[in-house]
Each structure stands twice: as structure tokens, then as C-alpha cells.
Amino acid sequence: MIQMTLSEVAGAVGGRLTRGDGAVTGVTVDSRAVAPGDLFVAVPGERVDGHDFLGAAAAAGAVAALTTRPDDVLPCVVVDEPVAALGRLAAAVHTRLAGAGGARGHRLTTVGITGSSGKTSTKDLLGQVLATAGPTVSPPGSYNNDIGLPLTVLDADEHTRFLVLEMGSRGRGHIARLCRVARPDVGVVLNVGSAHLGEFGSADGIAVAKGELVEALPPEGTAVLNADDPRVVGMAPRTRARVVTTGRSPDADVRAEDVVLDEAGRAGFTLVTGGVRAAVRLQVVGAHQVANALSAAGAALAAGMTPEDVAAALSAAVPRSRWRMEVTRRDDGVTVVNDAYNANPESMRAALAALAGLPARRRVAVLGAMAELGPGAAEEHERLGRDAVAAGVDLVVAVGPDAVGIADGALAVGAREDRDAEQGAVRVPDRAAARELLTEVLVPGDVVLVKASRSYGLEVLAADLLDTGAGA
Numbered sequence: 001m002i003q004m005t006l007s008e009v010a011g012a013v014g015g016r017l018t019r020g021d022g023a024v025t026g027v028t029v030d031s032r033a034v035a036p037g038d039l040f041v042a043v044p045g046e047r048v049d050g051h052d053f054l055g056a057a058a059a060a061g062a063v064a065a066l067t068t069r070p071d072d073v074l075p076c077v078v079v080d081e082p083v084a085a086l087g088r089l090a091a092a093v094h095t096r097l098a099g100a101g102g103a104r105g106h107r108l109t110t111v112g113i114t115g116s117s118g119k120t121s122t123k124d125l126l127g128q129v130l131a132t133a134g135p136t137v138s139p140p141g142s143y144n145n146d147i148g149l150p151l152t153v154l155d156a157d158e159h160t161r162f163l164v165l166e167m168g169s170r171g172r173g174h175i176a177r178l179c180r181v182a183r184p185d186v187g188v189v190l191n192v193g194s195a196h197l198g199e200f201g202s203a204d205g206i207a208v209a210k211g212e213l214v215e216a217l218p219p220e221g222t223a224v225l226n227a228d229d230p231r232v233v234g235m236a237p238r239t240r241a242r243v244v245t246t247g248r249s250p251d252a253d254v255r256a257e258d259v260v261l262d263e264a265g266r267a268g269f270t271l272v273t274g275g276v277r278a279a280v281r282l283q284v285v286g287a288h289q290v291a292n293a294l295s296a297a298g299a300a301l302a303a304g305m306t307p308e309d310v311a312a313a314l315s316a317a318v319p320r321s322r323w324r325m326e327v328t329r330r331d332d333g334v335t336v337v338n339d340a341y342n343a344n345p346e347s348m349r350a351a352l353a354a355l356a357g358l359p360a361r362r363r364v365a366v367l368g369a370m371a372e373l374g375p376g377a378a379e380e381h382e383r384l385g386r387d388a389v390a391a392g393v394d395l396v397v398a399v400g401p402d403a404v405g406i407a408d409g410a411l412a413v414g415a416r417e418d419r420d421a422e423q424g425a426v427r428v429p430d431r432a433a434a435r436e437l438l439t440e441v442l443v444p445g446d447v448v449l450v451k452a453s454r455s456y457g458l459e460v461l462a463a464d465l466l467d468t469g470a471g472a
């Protein structure tokens with residue numbers, strides 16, 4: 001973060017400073033993560049109120065807190081809404097950084113990434129690619145909301161050359177608001193799927209919301225649009241920026257040819273753009289990563305990198321955020337694929353395709369429910385069960401009451417309710433039961449995929465499975 005005084009912070013957020021005027025060198029919302037010199041943002045949450053942790057923040061060295069009321073324990077910058085104020089602080093810092101750099105001969109390039117699936121994966125690829133060209137801020141994890149995005153912006157300082165921001169959306173106006181915190185120079189739209197369909201009503205509604213990113217771009221900016229998704233490439237008329245298309249489509253500006261998967265499920269392809277061809281061999285698992293890599297390539301090219309440098313950096317990029325297609329082979333020869341970070345119909349299908357691509361004696365998919373799908377949820381779960389069988393999964397294990405439709409779908413297309421059947425589909429009530437069953441059925445050579453929506457916490461099961469096999 002750039003160093004600011006408390007009165008500068010108060011001025012930027014339109015707040016009232018109760019006392020003192022120290023220097024702020026960082027910002028955090030988590031009292032356990034406070035470092036000396038930090039401004040602690042007291043976020044009023046549903047279960048916990050950040051204001052209860054002012055003492056802990058002070059003890060850890062916070063210089064001040066952003067609060068809704070004065071408190072004796074620390075100097076406070078008092079505002080009506082700390083989260084909105086955090087956004088205003090990030091906006092002030094971003095404006096300063098985006099306008100700076102003249103003397104150093106370069107300025108900050110900000111990239112925004114949105115889409116229903118693959119934002120974090122793409123951000124992690126792009127962050128590693130841009131880091132080969134200059135100092136880059138692109139933290140691991142999924143900092144894509146009104147708290148995470150400003151915190152990411154505040155990580156940047158005068159030395160930062162590239163800032164990569166993940167932008168999530170749970171409704172109209174969200175991405176527009178994030179773009180007011182930090183207007184991107186390059187906007188990447190990955191896909192329009194059915195994540196949060198419940199809130200949006202329809203896929204077209206999702207497209208309207210995701211397109212706010214390209215609407216926010218300046219005329220000298222670049223919109224990087226996935227040519228393989230009609231709703232995404234259809235956003236082109238909504239931007240004043242130059243449009244670069246990416247994908248497998250032969251007319252995409254940045255495309256992949258000769259895609260192959262190695263036996264660990266990692267894709268290799270030829271990156272083709274502007275008459276240049278460069279070989280890429282991804283380290284991340286799954287064919288869906290080709291689309292993410294092309295989107296990252298489109299953004300990196302827009303930021304000024306050469307195709308050759310982009311191809312080399314993509315080939316060197318490794319998985320950075322947890323629980324996304326983490327493939328681990330246990331000592332006993334069972335392979336666990338932990339993709340339990342989150343799930344929606346598209347990411348489930350991507351994961352099943354990746355599972356199908358891994359060599360295995362038996363493929364087991366341990367699937368929990370997909371949350372927030374709205375009225376089509378029951379049908380989507382059944383379809384997933386059918387798709388799992390079609391993808392060559394030998395045993396479907398549906399975990400929890402919300403996931404029974406997945407087993408029903410598999411049974412409807414010929415799976416038997418028998419864990420030992422050649423083609424089986426079973427239901428278990430919870431993680432513990434799933435673990436028990438898997439301990440009994442898994443044998444060396446099996447590959448087991450674990451995936452569900454975030455709220456079902458199946459990463460715990462994946463971790464248990466790895467513990468089970470350790471040293472076995």
C-alpha cells in the first residue's frame with residue numbers, strides 16, 4: 001500500500017478522525033491479520049461485528065480503525081458505512097496510482113476479470129504471466145466483492161505496474177460499482193453460465209450484469225471477450241473500448257489450435273495470434289483451463305506483452321489458489337482431485353470432463369449440491385447425475401440431502417444403487433458417511449473427484465481422504 005496519513009484517509013473516505021494522525025501502511029478487515037501500522041476496518045457482519053475486535057486490533061499494532069462510532073481504544077475514522085468507505089479509500093488510491101508513473105515512464109495497467117466460472121483461475125494465470133513483465137498485484141484466492149476488491153487495490157503501490165482484479169456479481173450494478181472503485185483498462189469476460197441464476201432470473205440477466213465491466217472501459221481500453229460464448233461476444237456493442245476475441249473459434253483474434261491433454265489432464269496447445277504461433281503447455285489441470293489461458297493471453301497481449309513471452313509464462317504458471325482441481329496421489333495409489341472450492345452446472349461439467357481425462361482404474365465422483373440455482377435446481381441436479389454417467393464416471397456418490405437429485409439422475413440412465421456395481425450411484429447423508437464409504441471402496445488406481453458448492457464444505461472431505469491415505 002502507498003503510505004497515507006490518517007487525515008488523508010479521513011479526507012478520502014469523507015469520515016471524521018477522532019484523534020491522532022499516524023501513518024497508515026496497510027488495511028485489513030480481519031483483526032487476526034492485523035500488522036503494525038494497519039488501519040483496521042470494523043465491518044458489521046451478520047454473525048460478528050468488527051467493532052467487537054477493536055481491542056484485539058489495537059493490541060496487534062493497528063494505528064486506527066474505520067468505524068461507525070468513536071471508541072477510546074484506538075483513533076477512529078468514523079463513517080456511516082465502513083465497507084463503502086473502504087471502497088472510497090481504494091478509489092482514491094487507485095486514482096492516484098493510475099494517474100502516476102509519468103516520471104518512471106510507465107503507468108499502472110488495471111485488468112478486471114469477470115464471468116460465471118474461472119475468474120480466480122484466470123486471475124491466477126494472468127497474475128503469473130504479467131509478473132514476468134513487471135511488478136504485479138494479484139493475490140491468491142477469490143477477492144471479488146465489495147471488501148476483497150478494495151483490499152486488492154490497496155495492496156498496490158507506486159511500484160506496481162499491473163493490477164489484476166477479480167470481479168464477482170450477485171446482481172445488477174455490482175460490477176459497475178466495483179469498476180467505480182478501480183476502473184480497469186482491460187476488461188476480461190470469461191463466460192455467462194448459471195452461477196447465481198436464482199438471483200438473476202435468467203442467463204440473459206447474468207449477461208446484462210457481467211457486461212457492466214465492458215461498459216466501464218475507456219475508449220483507449222481493451223475488452224477481451226470469449227468468442228466461444230455467444231452471450232459474451234455479444235457484449236461487443238456495449239463497449240467503447242477496442243475488442244479482442246479469444247477462444248477456439250477459428251475467427252478469434254487470440255486462439256488455441258492443436259489442443260491436446262497429457263495423461264495428467266493438463267492441456268497443451270498452439271497459441272495463435274496476429275500470424276504468430278507459440279507453444280503452450282499448461283501446468284494446471286483440465287481442458288477448461290484452455291479458455292482461461294486464452295483469456296489471460298488476450299489481457300497480457302493488451303497490456304503490451306509479446307505472444308512468445310505470454311506463451312512461455314503461461315507454460316510456467318502453477319495453481320495458486322486452493323481447492324481448484326488439486327490433483328494429489330496418495331501413497332497407496334489412490335488419486336484425489338479436490339475441486340471443492342465451489343460448484344455450478346458449468347464448473348461441474350468442466351470437472352467431470354477433467355476426471356474423464358485422467359487415467360484411472362475406476363472413476364469416482366463425490367458430488368454435493370449446487371447452491372443458488374433458483375427454480376431449475378432440481379432439474380440441474382438430475383442432469384448432472386446423467387452427465388456424470390455419460391462422462392464415464394463409474395461411481396457417483398451424492399453427499400447430503402440437497403444432492404439426492406444427482407444420484408436420481410445417474411440411476412435414471414442405468415446406474416445401479418450399488419457401490420460395487422460396474423456403474424453405481426449411491427446417496428450418503430453427510431461428509432462422515434461419504435468418508436466411511438470411500439475408505440471401504442477406494443483401491444489403488446482409483447481417481448476420486450470431490451466437488452460441491454462452497455457452503456457444503458467438501459474440501460474437508462477431500463483433506464480427510466488425503467489424511468486417510470497418508471503413509472498407507
Ligand SMILES: Nc1ncnc2c1ncn2[C@@H]1O[C@H](COP(=O)(O)OP(=O)(O)OP(=O)(O)O)[C@@H](O)[C@H]1O
Nearest residue numbers: 116117118119120121142288324342346347350351
Ligand atoms: N472456464 C471455465 N469453464 C467452466 N468451469 C470452469 C472454468 N474455469 C474454472 N472452472 C471450474 O470452476 C471452479 C471454480 O473456478 P474459479 O475459482 O476459478 O471460479 P470463480 O469464477 O473465481 O468462482 P467464484 O465465483 O466462486 O469466485 C473450478 O474448480 C473449475 O471446476
Ligand SMILES: [Mg+2]
Nearest residue numbers: 119120142144
Ligand atoms: Mg473466484
